């Protein structure tokens with residue numbers, strides 16, 4: 001035994017980057033004593049030695065960890081999502097008791113969280129899936145936290161999470177998102193938007209660099225300038241930092257020596273897979289996920305490198321005007337990404353029976369998380385003005401912003417296509433915008449085709465009912481059963 005019996009009011013399991021920093025964050029708040037546990041004890045020992053100021057109470061076994069925690073026990077799991085999370089839960093339920101709370105702060109798939117919440121609840125122990133964003137720095141100084149779980153758990157957990165969360169404009173960046181998997185669902189959408197935002201910024205950089213010949217350091221200055229306007233955000237800020245960085249070994253800009261193959265841990269793909277199931281077009285997010293996949297296919301890229309590109313050279317006549325066009329295209333595409341992300345939140349809430357306050361979600365993303373941005377205040381305002389807003393991009397503020405940007409957006413997409421520069425997120429966002437605002441879509445023809453080959457039926461614009469044309473017969477139209 002450690003001799004730490006029941007002194008800690010909160011515990012953390014998993015002491016890699018996120019868990020160790022979250023444990024330090026918890027320990028730095030008044031009144032907290034933090035128990036720590038990691039599967040391999042060396043990590044616990046390392047955290048203990050590196051941070052004596054935190055007053056951590058270490059445990060070598062799950063039993064010891066449980067005994068170190070005052071009842072009702074509260075423990076936050078920060079381990080590798082998936083099998084790791086299940087393994088830890090299996091051990092904790094053996095040593096915890098009814099009324100205790102297990103919080104999974106990892107990037108769990110929300111359907112796993114729904115399953116885990118149900119199974120753990122049957123033991124009388126509360127289970128809360130909480131999305132936590134902000135990376136290492138956020139975990140230490142204040143992340144954005146998106147907890148799901150029961151109302152009863154929130155009563156105990158709320159004050160603790162509020163004490164460690166980031167603060168934006170005087171408000172803690174945490175809210176009880178909804179029951180069971182709602183928190184992890186919203187964190188998944190956060191990450192999907194993160195993917196889109198990052199891809200859009202990367203496309204903006206690429207276009208400016210190839211269009212104007214500016215160096216990464218010069219483009220860093222442009223991003224730093226953009227960060228003082230409507231695009232102000234953490235991702236724009238860190239992009240300037242990355243572009244300014246010089247590689248010590250070669251003296252080249254670091255961005256030029258980093259292999260151009262983007263990794264992914266899966267949350268972006270989950271966002272798209274879930275959107276497909278819900279029937280929500282998150283095309284900007286999907287293109288961002290696919291752009292990472294394409295980048296990571298070196299054999300295909302090498303084989304395709306000899307394929308022809310545009311015959312004429314691309315020149316930008318007015319570099320300053322082009323940079324401004326790219327800035328506006330980025331802002332417009334970003335509005336689309338958030339609008340699509342919030343559409344998925346609405347659809348997920350309806351499907352799973354969650355009551356998610358969209359304005360509150362935008363509020364808790366204002367600080368601590370990777371997509372934190374000034375812009376999120378406009379989203380909160382839009383939902384406050386019209387809680388039943390059908391699409392974020394139709395709110396007056398965003399409508400005006402899109403009106404101001406759309407000509408620039410079109411010029412940038414045209415230029416990219418003519419220059420042979422891939423801009424999948426810019427161009428798919430514009431296509432989404434034009435699709436949504438179209439009076440009439442060629443979906444009518446698709447319905448005709450479906451009816452032709454599969455008798456899938458169609459509706460008419462001029463009268464109610466469901467119809468089928470007898471394509472293989474005399475081609476007269478008959479009333480039919482709707483087959484969708």
Ligand SMILES: NC(=O)C1=CN([C@@H]2O[C@H](COP(=O)(O)OP(=O)(O)OC[C@H]3O[C@@H](n4cnc5c(N)ncnc54)[C@H](OP(=O)(O)O)[C@@H]3O)[C@@H](O)[C@H]2O)C=CC1
Pocket residue numbers: 014015016017018019038039040043078079080081083084085087088105106107108132133134135136
């Ligand atoms: N890194 C980031 O920026 C962010 C991460 N997250 C999420 O937070 C969680 C933690 O992330 P991070 O700190 O990067 O750590 P990792 O995702 O790299 O996970 C490492 C931790 O998981 C533990 N672990 C793995 N498998 C098991 C198992 N079967 N049983 C017990 N413990 C296990 C490891 O223990 P051991 O030391 O013994 O191997 C270690 O403590 C993840 O779910 C991640 O998705 C969320 C937001 C941002």
Ligand SMILES: O=C(CO)[C@H](O)[C@H](O)COP(=O)(O)O
Pocket residue numbers: 107132133134135191194263264265266267268370
């Ligand atoms: O959750 C996060 C931030 O909110 C992580 O940073 C995220 O896991 C990064 O995703 P990926 O590795 O797929 O780029």
